[in-house]
Amino acid sequence: MLTPITIVYLVILACVLALVVWNLFTEKKFTNQITAAMVTIPLILRLLLIK
Amino acid sequence: MKKHTITALLLTVVVAAVCVYSGNLFLSLRADDVIIPSKDLTEVRMLSDYLPKLKGTRGDTAIYIFKGEEEGGKALVLGGTHPNEPSSYTSAVILVENAKVTVGTLYVIPQAARSAFTHNDSQEASPLYVHFENSKGEVRKFRYGSRAVNPIDQWPDPDVYEHASSGQLLSGSETRNLNRAYPGREDGNLTEQVAFAITEMIKKENIGLTFDLHEASPEYPVINATVAHEKSMDFAAFGLFELDMYGIDMALEPSPVNLHGLTHRELGDYTDTYPLLMETANASQGRLRGATNEKLALDGKDKFYVSAGELGMLYVPYDENGHPIEERVGRHLQGVLSYTAAYNDFSGTPIVIENVPMYEEMIAAKVGDYLN
Numbered sequence: 001m002l003t004p005i006t007i008v009y010l011v012i013l014a015c016v017l018a019l020v021v022w023n024l025f026t027e028k029k030f031t032n033q034i035t036a037a038m039v040t041i042p043l044i045l046r047l048l049l050i051k
Numbered sequence: 052m053k054k055h056t057i058t059a060l061l062l063t064v065v066v067a068a069v070c071v072y073s074g075n076l077f078l079s080l081r082a083d084d085v086i087i088p089s090k091d092l093t094e095v096r097m098l099s100d101y102l103p104k105l106k107g108t109r110g111d112t113a114i115y116i117f118k119g120e121e122e123g124g125k126a127l128v129l130g131g132t133h134p135n136e137p138s139s140y141t142s143a144v145i146l147v148e149n150a151k152v153t154v155g156t157l158y159v160i161p162q163a164a165r166s167a168f169t170h171n172d173s174q175e176a177s178p179l180y181v182h183f184e185n186s187k188g189e190v191r192k193f194r195y196g197s198r199a200v201n202p203i204d205q206w207p208d209p210d211v212y213e214h215a216s217s218g219q220l221l222s223g224s225e226t227r228n229l230n231r232a233y234p235g236r237e238d239g240n241l242t243e244q245v246a247f248a249i250t251e252m253i254k255k256e257n258i259g260l261t262f263d264l265h266e267a268s269p270e271y272p273v274i275n276a277t278v279a280h281e282k283s284m285d286f287a288a289f290g291l292f293e294l295d296m297y298g299i300d301m302a303l304e305p306s307p308v309n310l311h312g313l314t315h316r317e318l319g320d321y322t323d324t325y326p327l328l329m330e331t332a333n334a335s336q337g338r339l340r341g342a343t344n345e346k347l348a349l350d351g352k353d354k355f356y357v358s359a360g361e362l363g364m365l366y367v368p369y370d371e372n373g374h375p376i377e378e379r380v381g382r383h384l385q386g387v388l389s390y391t392a393a394y395n396d397f398s399g400t401p402i403v404i405e406n407v408p409m410y411e412e413m414i415a416a417k418v419g420d421y422l423n
Contacts, residue, residue, distance in 0.1 A: 003206075009207075024063070025059045027055065027059075028055045033055065033058055033059055033062055037062040040066050044070050045074060045077070049203055051073075051077050051170075
């Protein structure tokens with residue numbers, strides 16, 4: 001069962017993930033896109049409560 | 052389509068592939084290890100039988116019960132309190148897969164902190180599994196977990212962990228350490244609930260003797276040692292003589308009265324059981340180790356520990372032979388047998404455990420030889 005603090009955490013996490021994905025698609029420099037892609041991996045795994 | 056959009060789409064595919072691969076790896080650790088009990092097993096209960104709110108959580112874990120034909124005393128063996136200490140749960144699994152009890156009752160919980168088996172400690176490069184080949188040539192696989200309960204199951208950690216019954220303050224991450232949570236709380240966090248259920252079980256079943264099996268890094272002072280509550284000291288000293296006769300060098304340490312939350316302190320204070328905690332040497336959890344892998348967890352061979360030993364920095368002898376899992380499991384199993392024999396004389400309520408490998412047999416064989 002998700003506790004209220006976990007729900008708040010997941011909402012914040014989803015917002016950060018959305019911003020990083022937005023950055024991935026708007027960033028023109030390839031190295032910055034790679035950085036954004038790497039950052040999304042732990043965020044996705046956390047959002048899905050896998051890790 | 053613009054060039055940066057194409058690269059973003061390609062990277063999205065890569066991210067998806069990495070997430071599927073790593074996600075499956077993490078999720079695979081949630082599958083329980085297979086334990087094939089001895090034919091003499093009497094009953095399997097769940098920890099939730101003693102605290103129903105644990106049912107359906109990863110705090111719930113199996114209790115294997117061996118009841119002898121004759122009435123006698125009752126003993127409990129806790130393995131897997133810290134799942135990054137493989138000789139602990141391996142010893143408990145060998146008990147479950149081999150033991151025959153003729154007098155009294157033996158309870159074994161091989162994976163006391165079941166949630167802690169579902170993840171690794173981050174940045175430790177720990178192996179995911181240890182493998183053993185049994186006598187039929189089949190490979191048995193067991194998880195190498197973490198010292199603490201999975202934060203997926205218990206989150207967030209406080210900055211400072213306050214032990215409920217004593218007020219003792221420890222680092223925040225210790226809030227997920229089962230061996231800092233005893234006697235536990237019915238309405239506490241998951242770790243405290245597991246500790247509470249184990250304490251309740253000991254009270255309700257009137258268990259007289261409790262073993263908690265552990266490992267420690269070779270540079271940790273309490274190693275190749277038994278830590279005993281003051282009330283367990285008398286018979287533990289007799290058990291120590293027998294262990295010495297089997298060639299096992301074991302120190303007997305008194306449980307500190309002001310160190311709270313541990314089995315050897317709280318189970319002795321809050322229940323009628325006589326608790327003992329045993330430690331063996333595990334290089335794979337030490338700070339001085341080299342490459343961390345399954346081989347190190349199983350054979351304990353590490354050139355850095357050999358050097359540290361030569362410099363006198365360790366609390367256990369260390370040479371090129373390392374400390375193989377057979378030696379560590381043999382120490383635990385012989386400890387259970389010898390201390391139980393001493394307890395039998397002391398208490399007058401005997402527990403007779405048969406068909407469990409003794410130290411000499413264990414070091415002459417492979418762990419897999421005693422797995423079904």
